[in-house]
Amino acid sequence: MELATRRGASVPSLSLADKGLSRLNESLLSASPATSRHQDDLVNALYQPPASQQIYKSTIAPEYHGLVVEQYFSSRFPYQSREAWIAQILNGDIMVNGNKARPGSILNEGDRIITHAGVRQEPPADRRLTVVYQDRHIRVFNKPAPIPVHPSGRYFQNSMTEVLKKAFPEEIPRPVQRLDATTTGLIVFARSRQAAGFLMKEFQSHRIQKEYLAVVRGKPKEDQFTVTAPIGVVAGAQRGVGEGVRNVKPATTQVERLTSTSTHSVLRVTPLSGRTNQIRVHLSSQGLPILNDDVYGEGDSGSYEYGLHAWKLRFQCFDRYLELNVPPPSHFQSFLGDSDIERL
Numbered sequence: 001m002e003l004a005t006r007r008g009a010s011v012p013s014l015s016l017a018d019k020g021l022s023r024l025n026e027s028l029l030s031a032s033p034a035t036s037r038h039q040d041d042l043v044n045a046l047y048q049p050p051a052s053q054q055i056y057k058s059t060i061a062p063e064y065h066g067l068v069v070e071q072y073f074s075s076r077f078p079y080q081s082r083e084a085w086i087a088q089i090l091n092g093d094i095m096v097n098g099n100k101a102r103p104g105s106i107l108n109e110g111d112r113i114i115t116h117a118g119v120r121q122e123p124p125a126d127r128r129l130t131v132v133y134q135d136r137h138i139r140v141f142n143k144p145a146p147i148p149v150h151p152s153g154r155y156f157q158n159s160m161t162e163v164l165k166k167a168f169p170e171e172i173p174r175p176v177q178r179l180d181a182t183t184t185g186l187i188v189f190a191r192s193r194q195a196a197g198f199l200m201k202e203f204q205s206h207r208i209q210k211e212y213l214a215v216v217r218g219k220p221k222e223d224q225f226t227v228t229a230p231i232g233v234v235a236g237a238q239r240g241v242g243e244g245v246r247n248v249k250p251a252t253t254q255v256e257r258l259t260s261t262s263t264h265s266v267l268r269v270t271p272l273s274g275r276t277n278q279i280r281v282h283l284s285s286q287g288l289p290i291l292n293d294d295v296y297g298e299g300d301s302g303s304y305e306y307g308l309h310a311w312k313l314r315f316q317c318f319d320r321y322l323e324l325n326v327p328p329p330s331h332f333q334s335f336l337g338d339s340d341i342e343r344l
Contacts, residue, residue: 045144046124046304049157054117056151065109069094069101073115078237079153093118125158125181126304129167132186132326137195137317140188142326145306148181155181164189176200177208180277182292184329185212185310195317202315203274209314212269212279213328215307215335216288217297219260220267227253227282231275238295239277241285251275253282259339264291266335268311279308305331 064072070089074082086103088094094101095114126144133140143149143160151159161173174190176199190196202208232245239245252272259266265288271278280296283289289297291307309328315321327341 045126045128047127047158048124049122051119051121052157054120054156056113056115056117056156058113058115060107060109060111060113062109064107067107068103069096069105069107070103072107076237077153078235088115120154120156122156122158123154125155127158127163129160129163133322133324134191135317135320137192138188138190138199140186140313140324143179143184143187143310145184145329146181146304149175149179149187152181160187177203178274178276179310180280180308182306183308183310184306186313186324186326187310188313188315198318199315202317206272206274207316209312210271210310211312212271213258213309213311213332214267214269214279214283215291215332216265216267216283217263217291218288219265220255220257220286220288223257225255225286227251227255227286229282229285231278231281237276239275239281241281249273249275251278251282253279255283255286259335259337261335261337264335266332266339305329 060072064076067075070082070086073085073088073094074080077085089101089103092100093116096105096107097112123146125147127147128144130142130144131139132142141160147158147160147163148155149160151162156162161175164171164173171191174193174196176188176190176196179185179187188199190199199208229241229251230245230248231239231241231251232248234240234245250273254270254272256268257265258268267283267288269279269283275281277296280290280293284293284296291297292300292303292305293307294301306329309332311328312323312325314323332341
């Protein structure tokens with residue numbers, strides 16, 4: 001068994017045969033940046049593609065079997081209302097198995113959906129995808145923010161999978177974990193179906209160790225604590241805990257306070273389960289909302305600095321055991337103070 005470790009966000013030495021990295025760094029990242037009121041260096045990294053006609057293709061997954069078409073769209077894509085989705089259906093913008101959908105139509109697992117979303121302007125995204133480790137099985141990135149992993153909501157071209165399709169056209173982008181659009185840090189992509197299958201089982205079996213850094217508003221009552229509240233659906237894609245949530249599933253998050261300022265704290269967070277938005281939901285439920293979280297806390301539309309960072313990963317990939325970590329974005333330092341991130 002081989003042990004490989006990687007500290008920091010520097011790109012390892014790569015063979016010239018890997019031409020995809022050149023395409024990624026030169027072609028995609030040379031696009032004109034979007035304008036913003038925020039820090040010049042970050043704003044200059046943001047890219048906003050021209051408005052374009054967007055067509056989405058998808059297949060109905062088992063969990064959506066039996067839903068009427070407007071319920072499916074309003075629950076899976078809550079960025080617009082149920083009434084707005086019905087209007088698109090009546091306009092003939094949504095096809096099911098080659099036929100125009102009708103309100104009230106029941107969907108079945110495996111149905112093929114084509115959505116003509118019209119001309120849309122995507123939000124700006126940071127497409128600087130730095131490689132921190134790669135071998136013939138996987139490629140690990142230090143994900144920036146904001147950028148979603150998959151096309152979702154108002155994002156399409158500005159998503160990791162779409163960027164990587166252009167950078168590595170000979171490969172299918174296969175992310176084996178989820179990170180929210182506003183979460184930075186380590187994310188693993190498999191380079192083959194076999195590697196994806198192996199790592200998905202590792203994640204599902206909770207054999208992959210993950211640590212996050214979180215900047216939150218407030219100070220926890222205890223320096224170390226564990227949140228065990230089950231997480232369920234509140235509305236649309238929003239998750240929550242407590243009464244009134246649906247489809248609850250067990251969730252456990254370990255938290256350690258590292259340091260605090262007068263207004264914020266930096267926490268080491270270890271999720272022991274993999275629920276959607278788990279860290280954001282659990283910390284918010286403790287009165288510790290993550291910096292610039294516009295769903296579970298208080299967002300700042302003029303800022304592209306976010307408070308959740310996937311800091312460390314330890315996992316097995318076939319015969320190799322990997323320990324990877326990348327430092328958080330520079331704005332974390334104002335909350336860390338004199339703390340030495342390398343010693344934490």
